[in-house]
Amino acid sequence: MAEVQAEGMSGLYWGRLNADVAGQWAALTNELARVDETGEFYDAADLAEELTETGMTPEHDTWAVWDGDKLVAYGQLRVGFTASSDGTFRCDLAGGVLPEWRGRGIGRRMMDEMEWRAGEVNAWRNAGAPGTFRASGGRIGSSASAMLEARGYQIARYFTLMERPLPGDALPGQPNGLPSPTPGDSEDVRVAHNAAFADHWGSAPMTPERWHDFYAGRPARPQFSTIARDESGVTSYALVSQYLPDELFIDLVGTVPRARGRGLAEAVLSRSITLAGRVQGVRVLGLEVDSESPTGADRLYERLGFVPKHTTSAMTRPA
Template structure:
């Protein structure tokens, strides 16, 4: 058994392990090699220091990766650590090794980027009872938030009608690079009161919307003031991605605070779902914070989305040295 950071030539083995874990742990998080290659090239990521692979001869049997948000939220940094261990290698201390290395790296990276600033570390615990959650608790993490994965099949879709409150100077358009900044600003505003979120920089936004999986043609933005002299303002947006062929994943749903409660999000999402099903997609998936302050869970249920799995995010707060 040996360890090394994840090199470009390791992406194939990393993809194989990630997809095996998706099946074994029923996360449905399947990736192409290109997706993981993009993760190595994300803004601010140093693969040689922010990733770790565990190997048994030529087989990758475990991995970990660290992300640090470029911007602070509520005066604190936000770190997330992801990873996984092959089932037959679990409960042998390999997960502990990965966490030891990446937690130490989190402290180093925070000191480099935000010296003297406290931070949180989030890890995903998968379904209740999974060994990842047990390990997190043993390391001083606490259950912090519960998320629900939901899915929608064509026969269960209950579209939302066009809201009567939509003003004449608004227009619903597909996402395009020309409105990227307006949508980024809306996204940062819409998620400012969401647990665990941090504002996205222009570089982070570009990395997300330039990704192989992003689907601008299955994303919609409600713009106010479109076509006038003043810049258009985004009121509501739904962004879609496709990691598995013919399965659309809703990655972002947001509405400006002043425009909440008017039915915009349900309508915009309905148009995205309808377009996907019309083009032959077999299902639409999303993940929602069960305690979302916007009542998102109820919105999705009204459109016909159904619960398929639950998961827990564990968090630890670290005081800067």
């Protein structure tokens, strides 16, 4: 479970995450979601699956801090395989420390180690190309944002969580004939997603392997997802996931540039909203939107009954 006792941190031990401690990891992340009011809740099986993602080496890319048998902090690193539009490779640093253990230098040490490891992975994975560290600053005024700012990170973007009650008000003009995606649609949807997000901040093309991790992952709910096609392929999509028993979440929604302006995003979303509203026990449908989305997506979401809940920041620094 634990590897090394931390100097100057009496009683704390540093180790790595693995499937055997996924239950404690879930308890930690869900407590952080409550106290920091981020709404980012996960279950143990979903977290365990993250340890099997393409490019993830848990014994090097995760961190676990224990006080006795209690997991009090964690870290998790993902380094991209493809460059963003600015030519850099994204290095996502995630983690958190329970409030009672903050102020002891745990977060600083973890960031030191994650940044070093991210630079190492990016150097050999992406032939020394420049990287960008990216971490969530949480809600405005959070302790995470203060720590990141002290390390030279700056707020690059704000993201707003929006929710729609289910079933909610009926949507007019329900579309007919739009299907849910199948396993056989995976590559066509990936190609469409890469095209749709090419002009979105911080986005990089998804490789087939990384796409499979998402598209076929445990949280995916294709039965509530929707795609639109024309003779050239998938033109628009809304992909739904489930992280909590009483909530569904639209992880990705997009329209390829050549098909914008035809109302396709509204059509796929409307169908998925309607399908989600028929599920017994599910009370809310959520999504997250970039506050500076180039497509003006927030206006569409509001028209479909989504309301803003809270805003978090994405903070970055050159690697």
